[in-house]
Amino acid sequence: MSEEPARAIKLNVINEPKDSYTGGPSSLCPGCGHDQISTVIINAAWENGIEPHRIAKMSGIGCSSKTPAYYLGQSHGFNTVHGRMPSVTTGAYAVNKDLLYLGVSGDGDSASIGIGQLIHAIRRNVDMVYIIENNGVYGLTKGQYSATADIGSKKKKGPTNETQPIDLCALAINLGCTFVARSFSGSKKQLTSLIKAAMSHKGFALIDVISPCVTFNNNDESMRSYSYVKENEVTLHMADYIPHFNPVEEIEVPEGHFKDITLHDGSTIRLETISEEHDPGDAMAALSALHAAESDGKHVTGLLYFDASKPSLVEDLGLVDEALLDVPDEVLRPNQASLDALNAEFLS
Amino acid sequence: MLKGCMRTPTGKDAPTVPEKRMFCMGTIINDFTINIATANGTGSQSANLILLQSLFEMGVPVSGKNLFPSNISGLPTWYIVRLSDKGYQAPGDRTHIQVLVNPATWDEDLAALEPGSVVIWNSDTKGMTVERDDVVSYPVPMSTLARKINPKIAKLVTNIIYVGVLAELLGIDQTCLEAAVSKQFKGKASAVELNITALGLGREHCREELTKEDPYAVEAREVKKPQFFIEGNEAAALGAHYGGVQLLAWYPITPSSSLAEGIINYIPRLRTDDDGKATMAVIQAEDELAAAGMVLGAGWAGGRGMTATSGPGISLMQEFIGLAYFAEVPSVFWDVTRVGPSTGLPTRTQQSDIAMLYEGSHGDTQHIVLIPGTVEECFEFGWRAFDYAERFQTPVFGMSDLDLGMNRWACGGFTYPDVPMDRGKVVREQDVFDAFETFGRYLDVDGDGIPYRTLPGSGMAPILYRGTGHNPMGVYSEKPEDYYNLMQRLRMKIDGARDALPAPVLREEAECEVGIVFLGSMENSIQEIDDILEETGLKVSQCRVRALPFHSEVESFIRRHETVIVLEINRDGQLYGILRRELPNDLVTKVHSVAYSDGMPPRARIYAERIKATLEEVKQ
Numbered sequence: 001m002s003e004e005p006a007r008a009i010k011l012n013v014i015n016e017p018k019d020s021y022t023g024g025p026s027s028l029c030p031g032c033g034h035d036q037i038s039t040v041i042i043n044a045a046w047e048n049g050i051e052p053h054r055i056a057k058m059s060g061i062g063c064s065s066k067t068p069a070y071y072l073g074q075s076h077g078f079n080t081v082h083g084r085m086p087s088v089t090t091g092a093y094a095v096n097k098d099l100l101y102l103g104v105s106g107d108g109d110s111a112s113i114g115i116g117q118l119i120h121a122i123r124r125n126v127d128m129v130y131i132i133e134n135n136g137v138y139g140l141t142k143g144q145y146s147a148t149a150d151i152g153s154k155k156k157k158g159p160t161n162e163t164q165p166i167d168l169c170a171l172a173i174n175l176g177c178t179f180v181a182r183s184f185s186g187s188k189k190q191l192t193s194l195i196k197a198a199m200s201h202k203g204f205a206l207i208d209v210i211s212p213c214v215t216f217n218n219n220d221e222s223m224r225s226y227s228y229v230k231e232n233e234v235t236l237h238m239a240d241y242i243p244h245f246n247p248v249e250e251i252e253v254p255e256g257h258f259k260d261i262t263l264h265d266g267s268t269i270r271l272e273t274i275s276e277e278h279d280p281g282d283a284m285a286a287l288s289a290l291h292a293a294e295s296d297g298k299h300v301t302g303l304l305y306f307d308a309s310k311p312s313l314v315e316d317l318g319l320v321d322e323a324l325l326d327v328p329d330e331v332l333r334p335n336q337a338s339l340d341a342l343n344a345e346f347l348s
Numbered sequence: 349m350l351k352g353c354m355r356t357p358t359g360k361d362a363p364t365v366p367e368k369r370m371f372c373m374g375t376i377i378n379d380f381t382i383n384i385a386t387a388n389g390t391g392s393q394s395a396n397l398i399l400l401q402s403l404f405e406m407g408v409p410v411s412g413k414n415l416f417p418s419n420i421s422g423l424p425t426w427y428i429v430r431l432s433d434k435g436y437q438a439p440g441d442r443t444h445i446q447v448l449v450n451p452a453t454w455d456e457d458l459a460a461l462e463p464g465s466v467v468i469w470n471s472d473t474k475g476m477t478v479e480r481d482d483v484v485s486y487p488v489p490m491s492t493l494a495r496k497i498n499p500k501i502a503k504l505v506t507n508i509i510y511v512g513v514l515a516e517l518l519g520i521d522q523t524c525l526e527a528a529v530s531k532q533f534k535g536k537a538s539a540v541e542l543n544i545t546a547l548g549l550g551r552e553h554c555r556e557e558l559t560k561e562d563p564y565a566v567e568a569r570e571v572k573k574p575q576f577f578i579e580g581n582e583a584a585a586l587g588a589h590y591g592g593v594q595l596l597a598w599y600p601i602t603p604s605s606s607l608a609e610g611i612i613n614y615i616p617r618l619r620t621d622d623d624g625k626a627t628m629a630v631i632q633a634e635d636e637l638a639a640a641g642m643v644l645g646a647g648w649a650g651g652r653g654m655t656a657t658s659g660p661g662i663s664l665m666q667e668f669i670g671l672a673y674f675a676e677v678p679s680v681f682w683d684v685t686r687v688g689p690s691t692g693l694p695t696r697t698q699q700s701d702i703a704m705l706y707e708g709s710h711g712d713t714q715h716i717v718l719i720p721g722t723v724e725e726c727f728e729f730g731w732r733a734f735d736y737a738e739r740f741q742t743p744v745f746g747m748s749d750l751d752l753g754m755n756r757w758a759c760g761g762f763t764y765p766d767v768p769m770d771r772g773k774v775v776r777e778q779d780v781f782d783a784f785e786t787f788g789r790y791l792d793v794d795g796d797g798i799p800y801r802t803l804p805g806s807g808m809a810p811i812l813y814r815g816t817g818h819n820p821m822g823v824y825s826e827k828p829e830d831y832y833n834l835m836q837r838l839r840m841k842i843d844g845a846r847d848a849l850p851a852p853v854l855r856e857e858a859e860c861e862v863g864i865v866f867l868g869s870m871e872n873s874i875q876e877i878d879d880i881l882e883e884t885g886l887k888v889s890q891c892r893v894r895a896l897p898f899h900s901e902v903e904s905f906i907r908r909h910e911t912v913i914v915l916e917i918n919r920d921g922q923l924y925g926i927l928r929r930e931l932p933n934d935l936v937t938k939v940h941s942v943a944y945s946d947g948m949p950p951r952a953r954i955y956a957e958r959i960k961a962t963l964e965e966v967k968q
Contacts, residue, residue, distance in 0.1 A: 053807030056649075069812055069824070076804035077812040078648055078675075080641070081667050087597075087638035091645025091653055092804070094595050094629040099649075099805050117641070120634040313631075320625040324594045325650050325803070327627050329769045332592030332652075333731075334618040336764045339590065343761040346576040 013049035013245050021046040023071040033185035033211030033226075034064055034133045038071045040188060041102070041131075044195040045072060048243060056092060056099045060085040060114060063140055064106035064133035064211075072102075083114020086121035089128055090313070096325040097314040100199060101128035108138050111147040111166045118168075122175045122204050127312040129198040130206045132168055133185075135213040136161075136224040143216035152297070153223035156216050170290045172206045173283050173305045179205035180286065180305040184229050185212065190301060193239040193269060197303070200244070200263035203312045210299055223297065234293050236302030238272040261306055271303060280306040376563045378408050380444035382429040382514070385457045386507060387450045389421025394532050395507035396427040398543070400756065401528035402511075402520050403431060404577055407569035411437035411872070413755055413949050418602065418694040424453045431566065437757075438873040438952045444564060447510050449490065451476050458483075466562045468513055470506065484562045486554075488513050493549045497542065505546045512550015517558075518566045578759050580752040580869075583723040584656075584682060585610025586762065587730015589618045592769055593680075594651040596630045597642035599661060602694050603750040604684035607656040636661035640668035640681070647678040648813060650774065650803035652734045654680035659688045659701045662708065669743050670709025671815045673838070676790070676799070678737035678772065682746040684753040687947050696947035697750035699868055702922040705745045706896050712835060714842045716849065717745045717896040720752065721871030725894070727762045729850070738772035740798060740845050749917075751949045752869040773800045781808045789822035790834065797841030842897060849895035852902050856889040862963065863889045863909035865902065865939075867923060869949075870915060876952035877915075881959065888913075888959075893923065898930060906931065911966055912939045913959050917950055919943060940966055 009017045021042045026035050045055060057077030059065035065085070068077045080088045089101050110118050110132045121130070136149040148168065149161040172180045179201045183191040191209060198205035210229050212218050218225045223232075238254075244266030257273035261280065271280070279285055286304040293300035320327060382399075386392035393414065400412040410431050417423035428439045442462055448454055448469040454476050458467065463482040471477075472491035494505035515525055526544060533539035585607050588596070598608040612630055619627045633639035639655045646653025657665070662683050672679045685701045687693035705717045716736055718729040729746050737744040775781045781802065787809045790799050799820075802808040811822035818834070819825040856863075866874060874890055881888055891905040906912045914924035921941030928936055942958045944950075 051807075053810060054805060056804050057812065074807070074810055076802075076806075076810045078645075079812055079814040079816070080644075081671055081815060084637060084641045084668070087633065087641025088645035088648065090631065090638075091595055091597060091642030091647075092649040093645070094631060094642070095646045095649040095651030095653070096805060116634055117638055120638065124631075314629075317629045317631075318624070318626050319629055320621055320627055324627065324629065325805075327594075329592060329771070332594065332627055333590055333765070333769060338618055339762060339764050342586070346578065346759070347574050347761065 012046050013243075014051060016046070016049075016052070018042065018046045020052050020074055021072055023073040024069050026070045027066070028063060029215050031214040032063070033135065033209075033213070034067050035070070036185040036188065037131065037133055037191070037209055037211055038067050040191045040195055042071045044192050044199060048196050048199055049245065050100060050199065054099055056101050058085045058089045058092075058101055058103040058128070060105050060109040062106040062108050062138070064104055065109060067104055067133070083109045083112070084117055085109070086114065086117035086126070086130075090121060090124065090126050093126055093128065093314065094317065094324065096323045097127065098323045101126070102199075103128055103130045105130065105132050107132060107134045107136060107146040107148040111168055115166070119171070119175060122172055122177045122206070124313040125178060125203045125310050125316075127202055127314065128204060129195065130204060131195070132206070132208045133211040134168070134208055135211050135217055136222070137213050137217045139213055139216060150223040150297070154219070154221035156219045156222075160221070167290055167294065168206070168208050169304055170287055173286050176307070176310070177206050177305070178203035178307045178310050179303075181205075181207045181303045182210070182299070182301045183207060184210045184233055184299065184301055186226060186230060187233070187301065190235070190239050193241040194303060196241040196243070197239070197263055197267070197269040200265040200267040202264035203310060229299055232298045234298045234300045235274060236271075236278040236289065236300060236304070237274055239303060240270040240272065242268040242270060261303075262308075264308065269303065278302065280304065374563065375565045377565050377567045378431045378433045378569070380431055380564050381440040381442065382445040382447065383443040383457070384427040384429070384447040384510070385450045385453050386425050386427070387422055387452065388416055388419060388425040390507060391504035392425060392427065392449070392507045395511050396429070397756075398508070398525070398528045398532050399511045399514060400429055401531055401577065402515070402525040403429070403566060404758070405524035405527050406521055406566065407571040408566055409433060409435045409569070411755070411757070413439050413751070415948075416695050424450055433569070434876070434879070436876040436952070438876055439949055441951060441953050445514070445562070447514070448476075448478070449473070449506065449510065466564065468510055468517075470510075486513065486517070486558050488550070488553055488558075493553060494546065496549065497546055505542070508543050508546040509550040512547035513554045515547060516551040516554035517560060517562070518564060520566055521568060573760050575758045575760050577756040578723050579606065579754055579756055580720070580723050580726040580748050581607035581684060581754060582610045583726035583759070583762070584720070584730040584746060584748060584753070586614060587727040588654060589614055590727070590765055591731030591734040592652055593654050593734065594628050595642065595646040595653040596628065596655070597633050597639040597646075597653065598655050599633050599636045599639050599657065601636075601658045601661050603686055603754045604656040604658045604661070604682060606754060607682055607684060636664040637668065640665035640679075643679045643681070644668055644672055644677050647672070647737070648804065652678075652680070652738070654682065654733070656682040656684065658684050658686050659704070660691065662701060662704060666709045669715070670711060670713060672743040673709065673713045673715065674711075674815055675813045676741040676801075677743075677813070678734075678741055679743045680733045680737050680746070681743060682748065685747065685749040687945070693947045695750070697869070697949055698918055698945050698947070699749060699870075699916050700918040700922065700945065701747065702867075702896075702916070702918070703925065705747055706926055708743075714839065714897065715743055715745060716740065716842065716845055717747050718850065719747045719868050719894050719896070721853075721868050721892055721894070723752070723757045723759045724762065726752065731765050732850075735767075735770035736845070736849065738774075739770050739848075740841060741772060741801065742842065747868065749869050751872070757872070773798055775800050775802050775808060776806070778808065788820040790818060790837075791820040792837055796844055797837045798844075846897050846899055849897075849899060851899045852894055852905065853892040854890070854901070854905060856905070856908075857887060860887050860889040861910040862886065863891060863905055863912045864915055864959070865891045865893060865905070865912055865923070865927070866915040867893045870917060873950040873952045873955065877956045877959070880952055880956035884960065886960070886963070896926065898927065902927075903931065903935070906935050906938060910938065911963065913942050913962060914939060915942050915955060915959065917943075917945045919945055
């Protein structure tokens with residue numbers, strides 16, 4: 001314990017210190033992009049003033065899926081099975097729609113073994129944040145290519161990848177995903193704004209984060225190394241998040257063009273034009289940006305696509321207003337008279 | 349081939365009396381089997397159900413078995429109606445009355461009949477005739493008669509014509525027939541009228557063109573207790589509602605789809621508030637893996653989630669079943685079993701998932717399996733499954749089968765749950781939580797192996813649930829003592845459930861040396877098996893197992909008998925295998941397996957003969 005006089009601890013809008021949002025120590029490799037993302041998650045949740053216990057941390061299997069132990073120690077979580085986190089989240093969300101579901105997955109989880117579950121969670125518009133910590137390799141099994149490895153990229157050991165990668169953002173846009181973004185674990189400011197905005201969104205919010213694997217895929221020939229991504233990142237716009245509870249805080253009105261998008265909880269994401277204006281409401285433009293970047297060996301980042309018009313899964317299910325979890329047992333179980341009536345009808 | 353296994357071989361079972369004499373032996377009342385050979389997708393199912401229901405309305409003890417193909421339209425289907433004053437519900441040993449409508453199986457069906465059988469056949473069937481002179485032949489121009497009513501739907505009406513002929517030949521009461529038609533078409537006037545007209549044409553043809561030469565007849569019976577017909581799947585679906593199911597996540601598969609759809613169908617009536625909003629969610633998943641994942645998600649969140657599937661679906665769910673066991677997540681899985689392995693015979697019945705359910709998933713596991721044998725139990729276990737899942741914080745299986753699930757069975761009515769919903773050891777209030785000296789998600793506070801849990805969103809004792817090794821606090825651990833203690837506790841927890849689960853149904857007579865242990869839908873054949881054995885001088889006791897792990901009464905039953913036969917509908921004797929492993933050594937040698945399956949609903953004589961053969965072997 002420090003013997004210095006106590007400094008005033010900085011509290012967020014619900015008077016919680018940042019410590020309320022931290023987790024256990026990481027066991028990932030020093031310098032892993034995933035740890036940077038964990039830090040951003042902690043900051044985003046704290047700054048957004050979300051009650052920690054109202055968050056549910058969901059994950060599958062892999063390096064990325066271990067990270068829920070490293071953030072939000074006051075939140076319940078479920079480290080499920082490989083690639084199957086979307087279905088578990090879907091079931092939990094159907095029963096308790098009032099939690100903020102924060103899913104973290106990897107490229108093995110999301111682009112291979114669990115791609116079907118990801119697709120169907122998007123299709124149903126499950127109300128969740130879905131972060132893919134995407135490094136192009138399997139880490140825990142020691143460095144095999146994943147299905148997102150770029151053509152022409154070479155990991156530390158083995159041949160150059162010549163297999164067509166799956167672009168999860170393009171996939172999500174084609175599926176009508178309501179919030180699609182790409183970011184880079186090294187772009188802390190952009191990533192923070194995007195995660196905060198995703199938390200304010202109602203519906204499936206996918207953020208594909210390029211998160212270099214320092215052990216197996218950070219060499220010079222890799223297209224997912226820190227240095228490569230830094231040099232080849234094409235940023236669509238500067239993203240700022242303006243929380244609904246403090247709409248003017250520290251946000252300067254930019255000089256150039258910008259576009260404000262209002263999120264479901266009243267917060268705003270402000271997208272400041274850098275060169276050409278990107279319209280996140282235009283799926284074709286988003287796909288075009290992704291394909292152009294891919295053919296140039298670049299990584300495009302920013303809020304690619306956004307659609308606030310679609311109902312989320314629970315809104316589609318025709319359920320009572322309260323979460324099903326809060327429906328009392330006496331209401332869940334139909335009464336004796338209803339069974340008597342059924343028996344009588346069957347007998348008639 | 350399917351055909352061959354539908355009948356007992358001719359020869360030793362063939363009647364020894366000359367056929368001519370048999371016709372004048374007098375009337376045979378309420379004790380014969382009708383086999384109706386049609387093609388599916390032709391509307392024959394509703395015709396057959398009208399026949400079945402009309403007999404039921406008369407109070408005749410009757411059972412119907414639909415032998416259908418995995419196909420939408422065109423492949424052979426048989427419907428077996430057994431009338432039995434003794435209440436036998438198995439398909440019976442032979443066909444007494446054969447209805448021939450389907451040219452595809454015509455010759456084989458005809459050839460398989462024993463001398464003296466009755467054949468009612470569609471004489472409009474091109475190129476088909478009945479040339480056997482040792483059967484009673486009733487040609488009926490079913491298509492011509494059907495076309496008279498409406499040429500456009502002649503194919504559908506053809507089927508109802510044979511019901512009219514049967515009604516006239518056997519003496520089925522017209523009021524009961526009309527009541528059955530009305531039930532089948534839910535009172536829809538145009539359909540009811542059309543079918544009653546067609547039935548009339550069948551009757552009329554029979555009266556005017558045919559002379560009754562067979563001995564078969566039906567007679568109304570007094571029914572002591574009013575009953576109705578219902579399928580096991582519908583009963584289980586209703587049970588789930590009375591268990592307060594909150595999420596149904598499912599993927600369509602025969603023969604379980606009608607269980608899931610049964611739940612869906614009753615939501616407007618049973619689970620919807622005045623504003624039309626439902627108190628349960630239904631999600632049709634992308635596959636069985638996802639369905640299982642959703643069920644676990646619901647259980648983890650604190651809700652009652654379930655799925656309904658069949659063997660192939662359970663195979664796909666294995667990974668999640670292990671997670672539910674190890675992370676202790678309440679979850680309910682209904683397996684309406686069919687013939688395996690692999691795709692197997694998807695529309696035929698079998699009890700071959702017993703071992704897979706009991707020990708589902710990799711690693712050491714053990715699961716609670718509820719095994720209904722009647723539609724009343726389908727209902728009861730439908731709601732109890734949730735209580736067990738939440739009480740023991742573990743996956744619970746309902747194991748029905750195609751025969752019980754998709755055929756109609758007589759039911760005296762369902763009984764309302766006699767206990768409130770058991771939500772298990774869930775800490776919901778802060779003061780309760782604060783009273784714990786130490787709270788650990790996997791800490792065995794009460795010594796019964798069942799820990800306490802808090803729910804996501806509660807803010808109390810949050811943990812990261814995981815399928816990896818963990819200590820009593822729910823924290824990742826690979827320590828030998830943590831793993832060992834955890835696995836011992838899990839075993840103790842499920843072992844402790846034995847006597848809380850449904851006890852076996854015992855039918856025991858003093859001084860019986862032989863006991864039969866059986867399960868599930870074999871309930872519907874056991875009385876006939878018992879009677880066949882008794883005819884040969886062998887009296888046996890019965891013990892119908894209704895849950896796994898075994899109730900202690902199963903062991904006591906075995907202890908009271910000299911020899912015990914474990915009877916099941918599969919090849920390998922799966923229940924026998926589990927029993928053998930769990931019984932004390934001194935009892936193991938008493939127990940013998942009789943396991944048989946050919947895809948057909950169990951025919952009593954086959955099992956009775958195998959029991960006798962096994963007992964002979966044991967004696968030697």
